[in-house]
Each structure stands twice: as C-alpha cells, then as structure tokens.
Amino acid sequence: MAPLHELQKSWESAACDPLFLANLDRILREYAGRPTALTEVANFAGAIDGPRIFLKREDLLHTGAHKLNNALGQCLLAKQMGKTRIIAETGAGQHGVATATACAYLSLECVIYMGKVDMQRQMPNVQKMHLLGAQVISVENGSMTLKDAVNEALRDWSFSYENTHYCLGSALGPHPFPEMVAAFQSVIGKEAKQQLHNMTGNSPDLVVACVGGGSNAIGIFSAFLADPAVQLIGIEGGGKGKDLGEHAARFQGGKPGVFHGCHTYLLQNNDGQIAGTHSISAGLDYPAVGPQHADLFEKGRVHYTNAQDDEVLNAFRLLARTEGIIPALESSHALAYVAKVAKNFSKDKIILVNLSGRGEKDLPQLIERGLL
Amino acid sequence: MIRSAFKKGPVFVAYLTIGDGGLDYSLESALALEKGGVDLLEIGIPFSDPVADGPVIQKAMQRALEGGTKLADTITFIERLRRHSQIPLVLFTYYNPVFQAGERFLQEARQAGADGILILDQPYEEAKQKILDQIFIVSPSTTSERLSKIAAKSQGFLYYVCQKGVTGVRQELPAFAFSDLKKIKNIARTPVVAGFGISERSMAQKVLRYADGFVVGSYFVQEMGKRASPDKLSQLAKAIDPRREL
16 A cells, blocks of 8 residues: 555645646657647548547557557656656557657666567567567466456566556556546547637537546546536447457446456456456456446446447448548447447537547557458 | 464464365365464465465466356355364455455355455455454555554454565565564554465564464465375474474
C-alpha cells in the first residue's frame, strides 16, 4: 500500500501544480504532436449510409495511439518523484511502445512485460520497444496475454517500488491509477469537443469508443459526461462467440468482482477464478474493465455493447479503402458498431468516434492468417 | 484456537496449496507436516492469478486448478482433516473467490473447523467479515502509522512479510527484517509470525530471535510438487525446525 499512497500524494500535488501541467502540455504539443486532428469521413459515412461521422485521430499521435498521453504523463510524474526505473505491462504493444518512448525521451530505464502470445501477434511493436532501448520480458504464465503481463509487472513492483514506478497503461488497477490515467487521457475529449464545435457549431449526438481497460473511452467520454443530450457508447471485444473464454465482453458475460486492485466487472467462473478471454485485438483481450466504466454502466450513463471479430475486420477494411486510414483492430470495434447502426440516424446527426490507434501493428498478423 | 498454538512457545507454521497432487495427497501431506512438528497450517486456496506468489506457488495453484480443484473442496478438505487433527487452520486466499462465494462459504469453513483467514489482496481498511479470525499482513513498506492500525485489527497473530516482493524459496534474510521485527513486536497486541522466503533452518532460527513463529511455504510446496512422500515431508519439517536438536 505504501507505494500506492506515495503515488497518490505525488499525483494529487502534480494534478494542481501549474508548472507540472504546463510542462506536460508543452511536451504533448512539441513532442507528441497534439492536438491531433479531427477528420470528417464522408466516404465511409456514405458507404454505410450513415450521418456525419468524425474521427478523433489519436492514430496520428506520436507512436500511433492514445497511449502516449498517459505514458508521458506518468513518466514525467515518476521522474519528479525521483524514480529511475519504469515498468509497464502491454497487450497490443501500444502502451509498451509509448512507455519505451517516454522513457527514452525522459532518460529513464524501461522494462516491459508482455504475454508470449501477444509478442507473437504484435511483433512489430516488440521490435520497436527493443529499438527504443527497453527490455521486453516474455510472460509465459496463464493465458500469456495482458492479464498475465499485469500480474508479472505487479510482482516486479512489489519488490522494486523504491526506485521503480509502475506505469499502468489503462484506467485500471488500484487507486489512484484509474483516476490518474483518465485525467491524462481527458485531453482527447477536451480537444474533440472544441474541434467539433469549431467545425460544425454543434455537439455530437453519439460518441463511440472501444473499451479494453477503457482509457481511450474514458478520455473521450469525460468531456461529454455532463451533457445528457450526448449518447455515449462503449464497445468491448465480442470475440468469436458467447461462451466464457471466447470473448472479452465484461458487461455481457461478467459480474462484479475484485481483481488487480479494483472492484469492477470481471469475466470469471462460479468459483471466482478469472476467465481466459479472446479478442482479435490484443488491446481488448483482458478480463476486467476499468472501474469508472463499471460505475457508468450501473448508472446507465454509458451504453456498453460489443463487436465480433468478423464485423471488426469488415470495418477495418472499409475505413482503409474508403478513407485511406488504416485503423487499429481495437479502434475498428468502434467503427464496426457505427457501421451497424449508422443507417438508423438521420443524415444531419453527428457521430464522433475515437480512432484510438493506427493499424500497422496488426498487419503482419492479419496477413499471416490470410485475413486481408 | 489460534492463540492456543502460541502458549507452548515459538510456533512453526506451514503452508500448502490444496489440490496440488489431488485432495488425498494434500490431506496426507498436511498430517505429515503436523507429525513433523508443525503447529499451525495455512491452507492455500488455489487462484488463477496469484500476484503475491512466486513461481513455485503459482505453478502449484495452476496444477491444482487444472486438476479440477474447486472452492468447495476447501470445505471438504477441512472436514476430512478435522477427523484426524485439531491443528489450528488458517485459510490463505486471494479475495475474489471469497468475494464471489460470500459469507456462506466463510460460515461453512468455520463449521468445518477453520480458525482464521488471511486475504492476501485485501487491505485492512476493506476487511469486514466477522466470521473467522482475520490475520493481516505487514511488510517492509508498511508505514508506522498503518502498522499500529493493522496491529490493532489483526486477530490470532500478525503476519510479517520479511522480504520485499513475492513468496518463494530464498537463501537469506535481508538485514531490515530484524529491525522491522523488533519494531513490530513492540507494537503488536498479538503474536508476530514471519514468513516469505524462509527455507532453511538457520533462517528460521534467526527469525525466532524476534518473532513468535515462522512460516515455511514455498519450500514444502516445491517438495509436494515433486510428490514427496509423507515420510519425507515429516523429515523435512523436522530438519528445518530450529526448536529441535539436530
């Protein structure tokens, strides 16, 4: 608990320290490439007979996904706390690459835990982490995916907390992580709201984001939570079927539990053993959802549903062909939902989608499996 | 029941993961450890994601679960053990299985003969059950402020984790363990037991200079993973016990 209390104290003071915030803001602008663009995708909208659709282009952020917002924030904080070593878990490898990047930029030692299965399906990101000077440790326990990488990172931290910060990649885990990660990702929603207003004079009718741990989703939702006219939709990994182990849809097949230090919706068996998950996208392949989403689900503020692997691949191909944008498989879940419901909206409505990452990392795996 | 174990002097605590090698083997092993001089048993309930455990116990839990061990087997195990032994029993578990099973499970465990429970990933601030004596952990990173609060709440004994990091067989004890133990002994209202990493007689001996008991876990679990015979487990227990003449 002591390392968490230390982090909480440091985070609380940093969160209202104008110097820290200005420094982070400068790095996000000058190094990471913020603000990211907001793009209207009329061809994609036409192809699915939909209303106006706008993509928040986190795929254009340095390293190719929203993860860098959080990694830079946490690593800057860790440096201020006097930590010299950073550890992180990664699923798709996006958070690993983002953390390795932040560590290279801020001169911190970096160790990334990654499930062996994920290393095989996300090889380009593993190579990038090596190039960035990080050590990547293959986790060969359990399902050898994201949850096992988190387990291993926690075990490391329980030993190394004195000089090490655990840079958790999503709005998950024990307090203060969910709150802190959501704060670092809230820049997505703030920018998108302003940009959309500048371009259309309006607020969105619908905001859609994929939900693994849920950091990109909470980041974009946060700007619209107070406006009940904006409908918010979170899309989980529907995988290949409805049975336990075939998907990562916590709100469909899960129930409340306590895992990795938070009380939230979990995929588990009747004995409370954590279930295996499946998703075509490594970034959504995790049995627990961030606790803020569990709260928004119970309050009914956000509607959660899921997209299946085959629908996701169709949306992935469609965006590439119609708009020249190759989305990450994670973000393609949000697009798949939009493709399914778009025709129900009158043409003057506005759908905002968080395009949380780009899809280059997914190509070798999809090509190898003959899915393109 | 737990407190009575401490009346005769320093206490030898052993841990086993139930179901590794089957429930019958766990039962034989538990009795063999008692025969070898163990005064109190920690019954490890297998969990899919044991983040506080090192590779030895992780693998034992995985084997137990793959072998079909269910949470309900915990109750069966205690009932069967109680037919042969009155040794104090402490459930050693992660929170989610207990959270899912609810108070009924704790009642059943108590009725079957469990005395206490230690929930590894539940901070004392969150602990609410009143059915079993709840033992809490303090570690090298526990601040003085929390230490006094935890010491006040722990029932039966207070468990000091004498290493940073996870469970596992280790070769030596860090120097801070002894100064920590001295400090904790001054504050604790219950006996203090030290565990994590103790796998040699000399380590147990050093710990007993300050602590009221020592725990041997991964060392036995490793042997049980190799299906050591009950006789061998009794011998190993005797050999590691510093209270015994060599």
